Amino acid sequence: MPSTSLPETITVLDVSRFTYAQRVCAAALQGLVNRSSPAIYLDYGIYDDPAARRTNEVFLDEELWQTKYRALLGNQDERNLAYYQQKFGLTLASSSGLIDLVARHIDLLGGLVVWDETFPDTVNIALMLAARENLLPVTAALAAEFTNLGLMIKHDLRGRWQDRVTLYRWAFDNLFDGCKPGYAACIEPGWQRPEFLDYIVQQQIFVYSLSATAGGLGSQLLMLLAFGPPRLREFLFSLRLDGLIRRFALTWMGLRSPEVKLSNRIQRAVKALPYPTIFGWHTRRDDELAFMLQLTSNGLRLVPSHLAGNFSFHGGLPARGIPQKPPAPAPVLDPQGIYLTFTLSDGDQLMMMHTGELGNWDSPLRGRVPFNWEVQPLLNGIAPALLERFTATAAHNDCLIAGPSGAGYIVPPLAPRLDAYMDETARVCAETGINVVTTYVADPPARVLRELAAHRGSLSGFLAGFAVVTRAPLQTGAGVAVIANRFPSVEQIALNAPDLLAKINEEINRQLATLRDAPVFIGVHLFAYRTTYEDVVRFTEALPLDHVHTVRADEFLQLFQESDRRKQSGK
Numbered sequence: 001m002p003s004t005s006l007p008e009t010i011t012v013l014d015v016s017r018f019t020y021a022q023r024v025c026a027a028a029l030q031g032l033v034n035r036s037s038p039a040i041y042l043d044y045g046i047y048d049d050p051a052a053r054r055t056n057e058v059f060l061d062e063e064l065w066q067t068k069y070r071a072l073l074g075n076q077d078e079r080n081l082a083y084y085q086q087k088f089g090l091t092l093a094s095s096s097g098l099i100d101l102v103a104r105h106i107d108l109l110g111g112l113v114v115w116d117e118t119f120p121d122t123v124n125i126a127l128m129l130a131a132r133e134n135l136l137p138v139t140a141a142l143a144a145e146f147t148n149l150g151l152m153i154k155h156d157l158r159g160r161w162q163d164r165v166t167l168y169r170w171a172f173d174n175l176f177d178g179c180k181p182g183y184a185a186c187i188e189p190g191w192q193r194p195e196f197l198d199y200i201v202q203q204q205i206f207v208y209s210l211s212a213t214a215g216g217l218g219s220q221l222l223m224l225l226a227f228g229p230p231r232l233r234e235f236l237f238s239l240r241l242d243g244l245i246r247r248f249a250l251t252w253m254g255l256r257s258p259e260v261k262l263s264n265r266i267q268r269a270v271k272a273l274p275y276p277t278i279f280g281w282h283t284r285r286d287d288e289l290a291f292m293l294q295l296t297s298n299g300l301r302l303v304p305s306h307l308a309g310n311f312s313f314h315g316g317l318p319a320r321g322i323p324q325k326p327p328a329p330a331p332v333l334d335p336q337g338i339y340l341t342f343t344l345s346d347g348d349q350l351m352m353m354h355t356g357e358l359g360n361w362d363s364p365l366r367g368r369v370p371f372n373w374e375v376q377p378l379l380n381g382i383a384p385a386l387l388e389r390f391t392a393t394a395a396h397n398d399c400l401i402a403g404p405s406g407a408g409y410i411v412p413p414l415a416p417r418l419d420a421y422m423d424e425t426a427r428v429c430a431e432t433g434i435n436v437v438t439t440y441v442a443d444p445p446a447r448v449l450r451e452l453a454a455h456r457g458s459l460s461g462f463l464a465g466f467a468v469v470t471r472a473p474l475q476t477g478a479g480v481a482v483i484a485n486r487f488p489s490v491e492q493i494a495l496n497a498p499d500l501l502a503k504i505n506e507e508i509n510r511q512l513a514t515l516r517d518a519p520v521f522i523g524v525h526l527f528a529y530r531t532t533y534e535d536v537v538r539f540t541e542a543l544p545l546d547h548v549h550t551v552r553a554d555e556f557l558q559l560f561q562e563s564d565r566r567k568q569s570g571k
Contacts, residue, residue, distance in 0.1 A: 006088060006317070007039045011104075012081070013095040016045025020192040021139045024123060026098055027194045028130045028137050031201030031312045033105050038316030040101070043077045044195060044309050046070065055191060055306065056287055059529040064496075072359035072532065077309065079356065083389060084317060102136065103149055110134040111154035114143050120189035121164055122157040124207045127197060128175045129155055131204040165258045168208045172266055179206035182273030184266060185305070186210070186280040186291070195309035196279065196350070202312040210263035211285040212294040218253035221245050222293040226411050227469045230443055233413070237445035246297050246414060253294070259285075260294070267298040272417075275424045277378075277408060281306035292411050299416050301408025303378055308350035314383035321384065323391060323433025330558035331551070333566075337519040338511050338548045340504075341556040342536050343438060343463060343485070346528045347374025348403025353386055360533040367395030369540045371533060372463075372553040374403035374438055377428045391433060399552035402429055404440040404466060411440050418451045426457025435460045436553040438525070442484040443471040453478035461557035463523050467493050474521060476564045481557045485523035497531040501539045508548060519563045521556065 013030075015023050023044075030040040047053060048070070053060040060069055084090055095101045102109070113135045115126040126137035135154055138146060143153060161167035185200055185207040200207055213219070225233065225242050236242055254261030270276040278300045282291035295302055305311075344360060346352050353376055356362050361373070373394075379387035390400060405412050406425030415421055425437065435458060442465025444452075452462060461481035465472065472484035487504055488495065495503075504524060511520050526536070540550045551559065 005037065006090065007037050009091045009093045010041055011039060011095050011101065012041050012043055012092055013098070013101055014043045014045070016043060018098070020194065021117070021142055022098055023194040024197060025136055025138055025142060026101070027197040028127060028201045029102060029105065031131070031198035032108060032134055034198065034312040034316055035202050038313040041077070041081055041310055041313050042198070043075070045077070046075050047073070047307075051191070052193065052307065055188075055281060056284060068532070069358065072363075073355055074359060076355040076359070079362065080310070080314075080354065080386070084385070087385075088317065099145060099149070102146060106149060106151070108134060109136060109151060111152045112136050112138050112143050112146055113155040114138055114140055114153055114157060116158040119161065119167075121167055121209055122161070123189050124187060124209060125157055125167065125171055125175075126155075127200055127207055128171065128179065128204075131201040132175070132178055164210060165262055168210055168262055168266070171206070171208065172262070172269075176206050176266070176269065178204075180204050182271045182277060184208070184270050184278045186278060186283065188281065188283045190284045191306075193307055195307050196305040196311060198309075198313075199305075199311040199315070200279070202315075205279065206266075207280075208263070208266055209283050210266070211257060211259040211283055212263060213286045213290045214253035214257040214260045216252070216256060218249040218256065219290065219293070221249040222297060222414060226293065226413050226441060230470055233445050237413070237447045242413070243416065246416065250294070250297055263294070264298060267295055267300055270300060272299075272420070275408070275421055276300045277303060279303050279305040292409065293414060296411045296414040297416070301410050301421065303376065303382070303408055304349040304351070306349070306351060308354050310354065311350065311383055314354070314386045317383075317385035319384035319388040321380075321388070321431070330555045330562070331549070333559055333562050334519060334547060334549065336516055336547045338508055339519060339521050339556060339559055340508075340524065340540075340548070340550045341370070341372060341463070341522075341553050342524045342526060342540075342550070343372035343401065343553065344374060344526050344528050344533065345466065346403070348376045348409050350376060350382075352528065353379060353383070353390075358528055358532075361390065363533050365534055365537050367397050369537050370397045370399070370550050370552045370555070371536060372399045372401050372436070375400050375434070377402045377407050377425070377432050377434055380428055380432050387432065397552065399436065399554055400434055401436040401438060401463070401553050402434050404438045406437045406439070409440075412452070413441055413444050413448050418448065419455050422452060422455030423457075426455060426459060430458050436557065437462050438466075439464050439482070440466055442468050443473050449475070449477050449482055452482065453480040456480055460554055461561075463525070463553055466525060474560065476561055481561050481564070483521060483523055483557065483560055485525040487522070487524045488527070493527050495530065497535040500526075500531060501535065505539075508543065512544070512547070518567060519559070521560050521563075523556070
């Protein structure tokens with residue numbers, strides 16, 4: 001829970017030129033100190049290191065970073081701190097270095113835990129021991145510096161394990177029950193991105209890095225349930241064979257890979273409080289989809305946390321819980337209208353929240369055109385003051401919607417307890433004033449649609465699909481609209497902004513040239529690492545005025561339902 005009082009002075013430590021080992025140590029210290037109040041803030045600088053802009057794929061190459069995103073993003077640690085300083089009247093003081101900061105908090109620390117640089121996964125064990133015993137995780141070289149301060153080595157992890165499975169099996173058997181129930185984290189040490197480690201230590205979360213990929217039949221079956229041929233999926237879900245197939249697929253994958261078998265065991269052990277939650281991102285041995293297929297099938301939701309810095313600080317700040325401003329009544333339906341709604345992707349990532357939607361939120365043009373911003377509604381409990389930065393400063397044209405697929409990232413057709421997930425989504429979204437959700441699959445089976453509708457609470461509807469794989473249906477069921485985004489198709493995700501927007505313009509012109517007897521609804525889910533808010537402003541303001549309307553997501557859903565109602569009544 002956020003602290004109700006703030007320290008007199010916030011200490012800021014610039015770690016932008018630190019080594020990975022120094023950053024790990026600084027983040028762990030930050031997490032330990034910030035347990036009582038948000039007292040330490042780390043400045044990671046501007047992400048000019050190319051390694052900060054990739055996992056197993058390059059999201060922003062050097063040219064795109066330098067020419068488009070670097071100035072937009074800026075130093076978000078500084079921007080957030082400036083916002084908080086103005087909001088809370090914080091007094092800031094710079095620390096002269098890591099040794100100085102450790103010395104100031106020496107009474108809090110119980111010693112050192114040395115992790116093995118030749119076996120990077122030992123850093124995750126060191127983090128859990130640090131959280132449990134108030135230790136600093138250090139390499140052997142750093143340990144020599146801190147023993148001069150009187151800190152003794154309590155655990156030396158060098159040479160203790162030979163492989164990941166043995167290491168994480170020991171961790172699960174010896175550390176899991178002492179960690180925070182209801183949570184786990186998958187953090188890949190090989191990427192050397194320690195930004196979220198402060199939160200891991202502060203909250204004492206179990207952390208591991210095991211593969212989700214086994215290939216072969218198991219992975220193919222999960223892909224079938226999520227994205228396979230629509231008629232076959234409908235058949236399987238109507239007979240309720242999906243649960244049997246899902247369980248068989250996970251078992252088969254575990255038989256093929258000891259890492260998958262152990263990660264299945266760990267994921268299934270996370271308690272539902274109220275819904276099992278995992279932080280982090282996939283490993284170097286996986287991709288995003290493989291990770292999502294496994295964790296969703298095991299009944300978890302993901303809070304993507306790669307590159308998400310200072311969350312032990314964000315989470316300690318109070319918030320008034322200001323909801324979104326209520327939308328104006330939907331405009332009168334244009335029977336010949338072409339309705340567009342634009343959504344910026346990836347807002348479920350904590351990094352996107354920390355960086356002001358990759359800097360787009362700080363655009364001087366924001367509010368000029370209707371636009372949808374995916375956010376992570378679980379920030380309501382994780383970092384409410386950061387969520388309030390968006391809810392309190394949103395313009396009328398800004399519509400905050402929940403990222404896929406609600407309160408945490410899942411692939412809905414694979415969720416064994418979709419009803420519980422949707423109940424939790426409805427509750428959290430009601431608390432945050434969010435009434436629209438992006439749901440991950442564009443054309444889920446009818447049974448999944450019924451569960452979305454039955455447990456939606458006060459949600460007005462869903463925009464479906466990160467990308468179109470087969471179909472992009474527009475439908476209403478049980479009083480709720482589920483509209484598949486028309487753009488992008490899977491093949492269009494990586495297009496640069498001009499090329500994607502040109503394809504949308506081609507579709508608009510095609511519709512304008514067609515004799516229409518009903519409005520047309522075109523949802524666009526923009527890949528945040530290619531297209532910016534300002535790209536959309538320029539595109540929208542150049543559209544023809546007659547019968548082409550850009551609207552917010554909530555208005556888009558209302559207008560579609562009115563159009564559907566008229567169609568059903570024959571008017």
